[in-house]
Amino acid sequence: MKGVVLRELGGPEKALVDEVDPPTAANGEVVVRIRAAALNRRDLFVTYGQYPGIELPSILGSDGAGVVEELPPGYRGDHGVGDDVMILPSLDWGDDPRVQSPQFRTLGVPKDGTFAELVAVPVDNVFRKPDHLSYAEAAALPLAGVTAYRAVVSRGQLQDGETVLITGAGGGVAGFAIQFAAALGAHVLVTSTRAENLELATTLGAAGGIDWSEKDWSARLKEQGAKVDVVIDSIGGEQFPRLVRLLRAGGRLVIFGATAGPVPNLVLPHLFLKQLDVRGTSMGNAQEFADMLELVTHHEIHPHLGARFPLGEVADAMRLMEAGAPAGKIILEL
Structure with missing residues (x-):
């Protein structure tokens, strides 16, 4: 063969x-x-x-x-x-x-x-x-889907009506995370540095997106009234502290990658005073795969x-x- x-x-x-x-x-x-x-x-x-x-x-x-x-x-x-x-x-x-x-x-x-x-x-x-x-x-x-499902559902515990911010729109896992979050009834926001990826995200179910190469991107999200319950991040790097500040008190920050490298200048009180949960995740198990397929089938996700x-x-x-x-x-x- x-x-x-x-x-x-x-x-x-x-x-x-x-x-x-x-x-x-x-x-x-x-x-x-x-x-x-x-x-x-x-x-x-x-x-x-x-x-x-x-x-x-x-x-x-x-x-x-x-x-x-x-x-x-x-x-x-x-x-x-x-x-x-x-x-x-x-x-x-x-x-x-x-x-x-x-x-x-x-x-x-x-x-x-x-x-x-x-x-x-x-x-x-x-x-x-x-x-x-x-x-x-x-x-x-399979790989990207089960990774996204575990991040959004098992670790992120995303609920109907919550707001989730998904970074790196355009990536495979991020794309599935957008689709799964939208199917669960969440209000989905995304970031990317490419306009075409932001446009694609809206077709997958995102309510809006922002170019985070702009210096004041997080301030713009706040001005739009975004109150983020969950962040799904695969980027890390210098933008990570802004994600922490965007989360509402009691929010969850789920991390499955670090394409931008180490996180500089993270102010720890922003984590503990807001009672934030920071959760790592990677891949997924057989039960999560089965549950993911059930979600995909029920909502006919492509x-x-x-x-x-x-x-x-x-x-x-x-x-x-x-x-x-x-x-x-x-x-x-x-």
């Missing part, structure tokens, strides 16, 4: 399509024939060696959707050969829903991932594809897709992601 194999580090050009041995259904795993896969920043970082636990050679890819090809011997569960499915990339989360186990891994390096014609994953990581989603849409959802590439043009797809365009998930089609 064909797969995108990383044999050495050095960037997207090292991710090469090659013939590899197909996997088999053993040790409680199911083999899925991939119809579509989706890129994540993780895949790009791995090619540069900027991710822990890399083992080479390995097949890249965390997100995928397709058809059940083979089931493990003696399997008596709900899945059947030919079923349309999607894959949860959280492996070995463990029994504690609050935090991952020490054995936790993400599918795709070191365990061979979804950028291949076939992939073997634990049967508990395979879920029925919602009927209203295409293979490409289903492939776009992921926003960006560019599409054939598997053989994976390096071009990664370079497009590295350049920061387009908004929406980048899909590999098989």
Whole structure:
């Protein structure tokens, strides 16, 4: 079979399509024939060696959707050969829903991932594809979707009628967070440095957005009467203290990334005098994935897709992601 194999580090050009041995259904795993896969920043970082636990050679890819090809011997569960499915990339989360186990891994390096014609994953990581989603849409959802769901629902505990501020509109997780928050009845505000991302956010359910490259962006939000109950942030950096000041007393600040680096000049009394909760989050477990799919199905949420590439043009797809365009998930089609 064909797969995108990383044999050495050095960037997207090292991710090469090659013939590899197909996997088999053993040790409680199911083999899925991939119809579509989706890129994540993780895949790009791995090619540069900027991710822990890399083992080479390995097949890249965390997100995928397709058809059940083979089931493990003696399997008596709900899945059947030919079923349309999607894959949860959280492996070995463990029994504690609050935090991952020490054995936790993400599918795709070191365990061979979804950028291949076939992939073997634990049967508990395979879920029925919602009927209203295409293979490409289903492939776009898993990693970013479960991360957004955990941030908004499990950790953010967002309620109907609350106001949430989501930073970095245009990113994959942020896009799903906007859709999920809007579906839950929240008033959604966003930030970005690109006008097109702010426009996209409104189509996904945001009530408004602001360009936070402007010096007085937080003051403008306050002038508009924004009283923020929850912040979902993936940026960090020098803007983080403003997010703290924007939150109303008793608010929640949920963090799943730090693309702008360390936080300078954070005034701690702004945290403790306002009784704020600061909560970290990453990925999500199988129950959260199932709950996320229920929300997506009930509200018929469709992921926003960006560019599409054939598997053989994976390096071009990664370079497009590295350049920061387009908004929406980048899909590999098989």
